[in-house]
Amino acid sequence: MLAQDKMLVRCSGRRVPALINTRGAHVLSSRRCQTVKMLPIRALPKPTGDVINEDDSAVLIDLEQRFKMADIDGSGRIDRAELKVLLESxxxxxxxxxMVAEGWLPDDALDRAMxxxxxxxxxxxxxxxxxQLVYDGMLLEGAIQEYEDAFNAVDDSGNGSIGATELSQLFKNLGTPLSLERVAEVFMRYDKDESGQIEFGEFLSMFQDQLLDLKKVQAWLASRGEEAWAWxxxxxxxxxxxEGNVSVIFTAEELEEALSNNPEKLVVVFxxxxxxRPCKGVGKPYEKLAATYAKSAVFLKLFGNANAGCKQLFKAFKIRSTPSFLYFRAGELIGSSTGANKIRLETNLRSHLLQDGLPEPLYELEPVETAPAAATATI
Structure with a gap:
């Protein structure tokens, strides 16, 4: 990416923002436009109470400048289209x-802001x-390169998007680990195209909603140096x-990839x-089983209400109650079980594993036929 400098482009008496590269090629170009250097960006202090202190004339001048830039048509107000451009700045x-031309801000986020x-x-x-919008932190304060660096660091696989495991690892590294349910909820909110991946624009929305803090992410990047978690x-x-963790999946493609990459292992889908509630109750035991049987099986989790693709998978596998567990080997479905009883879950898991070299049971196993009925939730 070319180094960029901040400029104003003055067109027909109006100033509109642009990025230029070091070679002087304007994003906006016109024979009637004149480029004007901007003042260095200055962090705006936030009010300490409910009343914004308007005595600081320098702050007001800065705010007025930003407002005029956002008011592209010079009407003295920022309309919906201009607000969208502003929030994507x-x-x-x-x-x-x-990338503002592509319009990464989702309509529902724009609706909430209006x-x-x-x-x-x-x-x-x-x-x-x-x-008030500025003081509430609605504008992205970092440079685009800073957000790109953060995105690329989180995208440890280098596939150009952030998967559930990578996002979960990020929050863990930031000291705020998320439950698998919470990871799914984050994807439900920000994965607008339901691809099962977080693309760059969706990543920016997390900063705009203050789910992520750029300074904290940068501090983590600085602390880890060149090291990266190996998957x-x-x-x-x-x-x-x-290995040993539960991976959340959102698409049939992810399931197919897990099956094709692990032909010799049992693949379990929660x-x-x-x-x-029963799903949450057996969630921790499932994670412990994933750690205990890491050498023999791959453990996945699928939330049927996460997106349309997940609903289709529930329909394809005829899931009628939750929690349900599917067992695959060599790409084929070889069994299933239901219920939140952790003892029965481990019993069923072990029955589908090769018996040589199994670890000691995590729980005191009972025969399947004598195990108590387990709680389920009907869909």
């Missing part, structure tokens, strides 16, 4: 990356409403699995729902 509204900050319900944003997959892989 970086460096606090002072730089607009090339609902929250259009206080007078005029259909646009005036200067006072804009100030051992190919760069083209959609599914990143770590079919659940994010709101299912």
């Amino acid at each position: 970086v460096q606090g509204g002072l730089a607009y990356p090339l 609902e929250k900050y259009d206080i007078d319900k005029s259909g646009d944003i005036d200067f006072d409403e804009f100030k 051992g997959g190919a760069a083209s892989s959609l599914l990143q699995t770590v 079919c659940g729902l994010t709101w299912c």
Whole structure:
């Protein structure tokens, strides 16, 4: 990527933001346009109380400059289309990356911003409403290169997107580990195209919603140096699995990849729902089983309410209650079980494993026929 500098482009008396590269090629070009150097970006102090301190004239000048840049048509207000461009900007509204033309901000995020900050319900944003938007941290403050560096670091497989395992590892590294249910909920909110992967624009939305903090991510990157967690997959892989861990899947392609990559191992798929209480109850025992039987099996988790693809998989495998467990070997479905009883779960798991070299049971096993009935949730 070419080094970039911040500029203003003045067109027909109006100033609109642009990025230029060091060779001077403008993103916006016109014979009637004149480039003007901008002042260095200055971090805006946030108010300490409910009332914004407007005595700082330097802050007001900075805010006014940003507002005029966002008000592309010069109407004195920011309409919906201009707000979308503003929220897709970086460096606090002072730089607009090339990808803005693709429009990464989802419509529901734009709707939420309009609902929250259009206080007078005029259909646009005036200067006072804009100030509150800025102070609430709605604008991405980092440079585009900083977000790209963070994205590339989290995308440890190098496939150009972030999978559930990579995202889960990120939050763990940041000191805020997520449950598998929470990982699924994050994907349900941000994976807008339901690809089972987080692309760059979806990643930016996490910072805009303050689910992720750029400074904390950068601190983690600095602390890890050149080290990276090893998952051992190919760069083209959609599914990143770590031996002994449970991997969340969202697509049939990820399931097929897990089966094709592990022809000699048992592949177990936990079919659940994010709101299912019995599923949550057996979640931790399932994770312990994954660690105990790591050498013999691969453990996956599929949430049937995560996206349309997950619902289709539930339908294809005729999942009628949760939790349900599917057992695959050599790409073929060889068995299934239901219920949240951890003893029965381990008993069924061991019955599908090759008996040579099995570890000691994690729980005190009981014969399947005498095990108590287990709780399930009907879909």
